[in-house]
Amino acid sequence: MVPQSFIRLWLSFIYLVLLHGFWRFVFLLFQSSELDADQWPLYFKSFWVGAHLDAVIASYFLVPVLLSIFWLHYFIGSPRYGQVLRIYLAIVTAIISTLSLIDVYFFLEFNTHINILTRQANVLRIESIQFLWIEYPVLKILGSVSLLTWLGFLLMRFVDGRMGSQPSRWYGQIASALISVVMLISTLRGGWQERPIDWGYAIFSDDNLSNQVAMNGIFVLGRSVIELTSEANLRKSLTYVSTEAALKDTRAMIRGDNEIFVDDTSMKRKFISADLTTPNIVLVILESHVGEFCGYINPAEAGVTPVLDSLARNGIAFTQCIANGQRSAFGIGSILMSWPTLPGLPLISQIESTQHAPCLANTLERVGYRNIFLYGGLSQFDNMKGFALANGFDEVIDRDVLPDQPGTMWGMYDHYVFDYAKKLLDETDKPLQITLFTTTNHQPWDFPENYKERVGEFSHEKFRGGAVHKTMKYVDTVLGEFMDTARSAPWFDNTIFIFVSDHGLTVHRENFEDLRNGLIPLVFYAPQILDEPKRITQPVSQIDIVPTLLGMIGYPEAFEAMGRNVLAHDNGYASRITNDFMVWYDGDNLLTEILGQSSTARLINDFTTMDMTPISNESREMVELRNRYHSYLQTAFTQFKAFGK
Numbered sequence: 001m002v003p004q005s006f007i008r009l010w011l012s013f014i015y016l017v018l019l020h021g022f023w024r025f026v027f028l029l030f031q032s033s034e035l036d037a038d039q040w041p042l043y044f045k046s047f048w049v050g051a052h053l054d055a056v057i058a059s060y061f062l063v064p065v066l067l068s069i070f071w072l073h074y075f076i077g078s079p080r081y082g083q084v085l086r087i088y089l090a091i092v093t094a095i096i097s098t099l100s101l102i103d104v105y106f107f108l109e110f111n112t113h114i115n116i117l118t119r120q121a122n123v124l125r126i127e128s129i130q131f132l133w134i135e136y137p138v139l140k141i142l143g144s145v146s147l148l149t150w151l152g153f154l155l156m157r158f159v160d161g162r163m164g165s166q167p168s169r170w171y172g173q174i175a176s177a178l179i180s181v182v183m184l185i186s187t188l189r190g191g192w193q194e195r196p197i198d199w200g201y202a203i204f205s206d207d208n209l210s211n212q213v214a215m216n217g218i219f220v221l222g223r224s225v226i227e228l229t230s231e232a233n234l235r236k237s238l239t240y241v242s243t244e245a246a247l248k249d250t251r252a253m254i255r256g257d258n259e260i261f262v263d264d265t266s267m268k269r270k271f272i273s274a275d276l277t278t279p280n281i282v283l284v285i286l287e288s289h290v291g292e293f294c295g296y297i298n299p300a301e302a303g304v305t306p307v308l309d310s311l312a313r314n315g316i317a318f319t320q321c322i323a324n325g326q327r328s329a330f331g332i333g334s335i336l337m338s339w340p341t342l343p344g345l346p347l348i349s350q351i352e353s354t355q356h357a358p359c360l361a362n363t364l365e366r367v368g369y370r371n372i373f374l375y376g377g378l379s380q381f382d383n384m385k386g387f388a389l390a391n392g393f394d395e396v397i398d399r400d401v402l403p404d405q406p407g408t409m410w411g412m413y414d415h416y417v418f419d420y421a422k423k424l425l426d427e428t429d430k431p432l433q434i435t436l437f438t439t440t441n442h443q444p445w446d447f448p449e450n451y452k453e454r455v456g457e458f459s460h461e462k463f464r465g466g467a468v469h470k471t472m473k474y475v476d477t478v479l480g481e482f483m484d485t486a487r488s489a490p491w492f493d494n495t496i497f498i499f500v501s502d503h504g505l506t507v508h509r510e511n512f513e514d515l516r517n518g519l520i521p522l523v524f525y526a527p528q529i530l531d532e533p534k535r536i537t538q539p540v541s542q543i544d545i546v547p548t549l550l551g552m553i554g555y556p557e558a559f560e561a562m563g564r565n566v567l568a569h570d571n572g573y574a575s576r577i578t579n580d581f582m583v584w585y586d587g588d589n590l591l592t593e594i595l596g597q598s599s600t601a602r603l604i605n606d607f608t609t610m611d612m613t614p615i616s617n618e619s620r621e622m623v624e625l626r627n628r629y630h631s632y633l634q635t636a637f638t639q640f641k642a643f644g645k
Contacts, residue, residue: 005069006176020054023100046213049204053216059187061092070177082160093152097145103217113220200386224351237596238637240630250635256568262558274554278431280495285437289501291519307480315525316534322541322574323503323518329382331502336360338546338561341577348387352643358560362392374436377411411439418482447474493528518576538572539585584629
């Protein structure tokens with residue numbers, strides 16, 4: 001017989017999920033003026049999508065119940081514990097109902113779900129409290145919450161009365177407890193995928209209201225509290241000078257000769273003279289491609305990436321491109337947003353990115369582009385799908401959408417994804433931007449059997465026994481097949497191809513923070529559009545891709561970015577952050593700093609061997625280097641936190 005403790009726990013779970021569903025319905029009713037009759041199927045789907053986030057919140061509230069119910073149920077008896085549980089659930093009902101009602105009015109006022117980041121500076125001011133009392137029906141809200149809490153209590157008492165009192169064996173309690181632990185961990189994570197689901201899970205359609213209905217306001221609030229907690233010391237640590245002084249210095253570093261800033265308070269700028277063209281854009285983000293293994297960067301590795309090397313010789317090739325972060329989520333954020341990695345959470349999962357943060361897609365959308373994010377794995381991973389759909393991508397095509405094909409745990413093999421990209425380009429009737437993120441060059445470093453003869457053996461390599469070399473060679477071979485078919489397509493001459501890695505790998509293990517671990521390939525290729533091949537040896541990073549691309553196509557509108565059009569500058573720099581370890585690569589100078597601690601600067605004599613000469617902490621070079629980086633980081637942080645406000 002199933003123990004009553006198990007039944008009580010999961011009936012409580014169902015009750016809390018249904019309670020969230022009720023408030024989602026209330027939220028929908030409050031948006032009645034915005035409802036579109038044609039979108040009702042999506043509104044109904046919002047309840048199913050949102051239930052996954054509801055289950056996460058319900059599970060957090062039930063952790064104390066899980067920790068107590070099985071042993072207390074056994075020792076003090078079912079009726080007494082039932083009374084305790086009813087009181088606890090009544091309190092939870094009041095909390096959920098209060099926050100949900102606040103979320104309804106918060107959304108009406110600010111067009112975003114309740115989060116502490118949006119109004120943190122004003123929430124406790126007397127003026128704000130007086131405004132809330134005057135403008136909102138506070139007493140009606142409290143009365144509604146009280147009524148719903150009482151009805152919930154009566155419902156739970158009725159259900160409890162129907163259960164009766166039946167003793168259970170100790171081994172049944174233990175077995176039920178173990179099963180419940182596994183089930184609750186699953187619902188806490190939102191499933192057994194690699195990482196727990198994020199707010200992006202609710203961004204499931206191109207209809208903004210449907211997405212907002214699916215969003216759980218309490219989930220967003222909790223996410224913002226976690227984010228704010230991690231920022232409490234970060235904001236203080238990244239404040240070096242006045243905000244105005246940091247912004248002025250940073251704008252002077254970034255602005256090109258053909259650019260003007262459009263206001264005095266942001267990074268929004270535009271090109272002075274611009275003649276728009278709208279070629280197709282294929283941005284290929286190469287998973288874990290190591291710069292040191294690319295032949296055009298390191299001739300000793302000429303056998304690993306012959307196709308990319310050929311494209312580099314005939315395009316614009318960057319030999320000193322540094323990844324801004326150390327994981328895919330950080331790389332994708334820097335590439336698509338043109339924003340440096342900051343200490344803390346990836347930018348693409350932070351609350352500020354929920355709606356229309358600076359992004360390549362919503363920038364190109366303004367001049368008529370269709371934008372597609374194409375990925376052979378599951379795009380909920382690292383919040384990629386939610387970020388993309390919230391910020392201008394018309395469609396996310398991933399393993400759930402693509403025809404089923406073999407692959408690794410991370411996604412289908414890359415040649416299937418490139419074939420699909422070719423199909424999209426063949427069928428497009430308007431300018432198309434495709435961001436294609438590969439997956440195969442990733443542990444377990446496996447690739448299809450029918451490519452192994454062409455890839456060859458790299459067993460003599462020390463790094464991971466040549467496994468990375470082989471999967472990089474596989475991806476390069478696939479890239480060659482894609483480019484061969486593309487050259488015969490009618491759209492080829494009117495397409496800009498960009499190839500860049502999301503991050504490097506720890507090739508130099510003797511020093512985890514060795515800058516060469518962040519060295520990645522970056523190549524622009526468009527033989528009929530770009531004037532002539534170039535080889536650029538100055539430091540650049542992933543954030544420079546978007547401004548450089550916009551300069552190439554003569555983008556006429558204002559855009560917001562922290563990167564530079566590197567074709568309009570003779571010098572370069574790059575910021576790289578891994579956890580709280582910060583690196584500023586400026587010309588031939590390397591500044592390293594642990595956040596909030598002392599800095600060290602060195603002159604790089606030879607990048608390939610990392611032969612360096614220390615720079616004195618008291619020298620003018622050290623002071624200028626540190627001041628430039630501090631202004632840059634402070635501006636990146638304060639400007640990012642201002643999105644949507």
